[in-house]
Amino acid sequence: MTHPxxxxxxxxxxxxxxxxxxxxxxxxxxxxxxxxxxxxxxCQRLRDGHPxxxxxxYAMHTLSNRARRGLRLQTTDKLNDDYALTxxxxxxxxxxxxxxxxxxxLPKPQRQLMELVVAGETSPRALANTTDLPLxxxxxxxxxxxxxxxxxxxx
Numbered sequence: 246m247t248h249p250x251x252x253x254x255x256x257x258x259x260x261x262x263x264x265x266x267x268x269x270x271x272x273x274x275x276x277x278x279x280x281x282x283x284x285x286x287x288c289q290r291l292r293d294g295h296p297x298x299x300x301x302x303y304a305m306h307t308l309s310n311r312a313r314r315g316l317r318l319q320t321t322d323k324l325n326d327d328y329a330l331t332x333x334x335x336x337x338x339x340x341x342x343x344x345x346x347x348x349x350x351l352p353k354p355q356r357q358l359m360e361l362v363v364a365g366e367t368s369p370r371a372l373a374n375t376t377d378l379p380l381x382x383x384x385x386x387x388x389x390x391x392x393x394x395x396x397x398x399x400x
Contacts, residue, residue: 255284258301262308269312279315283308347397348390355390358383 262283266276286307290297297303348359358372366372369387373380 254300255287255304258304259284261301262304265305265308266312269309275315279308279312282311286311343398344394347394350397351390351393355386355393358386359390359394362387 259280262280263276266279266283267273270276270279283304287297287300287304345363348356348363351359358376361372361375366375369380369383372378372387373383376383378386
C-alpha cells in the first residue's frame with residue numbers, strides 16, 4: 246500500500262536530482278532550474294493526490310523527461326534560415342509515390358493498417374476500433390510494416 250508523501254518528503258532526493266541534473270544540463274544554473282522544475286511537477290502531482298510508489302525513481306524519470314523536453318526546445322530555437330529551406334515538391338512527390346508503392350507490396354494485414362494510416366488515422370487505438378483488432382495486434386503489425394517499409398525504401 247502506498248503512503249501519501251508530503252512535499253517535504255522530496256527534500257532527501259534533492260541531492261540525487263541535482264547530481265543527475267548536473268550531468269544532463271550544460272551548467273549549474275541550468276541544472277538548478279531543471280531540479281526546481283522537477284520538484285514543482287512532483288509537488289503538483291502530490292498535491293493533486295496522485296500516488297507515487299517509488300519517489301526517487303519517479304523523480305529521476307520526471308527529471309530526465311524535462312531535460313529532454315528542454316533540449317528539444319533549444320534545438321528548435323537554434324534553427325536558422327539555412328535549415329528553413331524546403332525541398333522541391335517534385336522530390337517530395339517521388340518519395341510519397343515510392344512509399345505508397347512500397348505499401349502495396351506489404352502483406353495484406355499490414356497493408357490494410359498502413360492504408361488507414363495514409364488516409365489519416367494515426368491513433369493505434371482508433372485503428373484497433375476501426376478494424377476490430379486488439380490494440381497489441383495493431384501495434385505489432387504497424388511496427389512490422391514500418392520496419393519493412395524502411396528496408397524497402399532504403400534500397
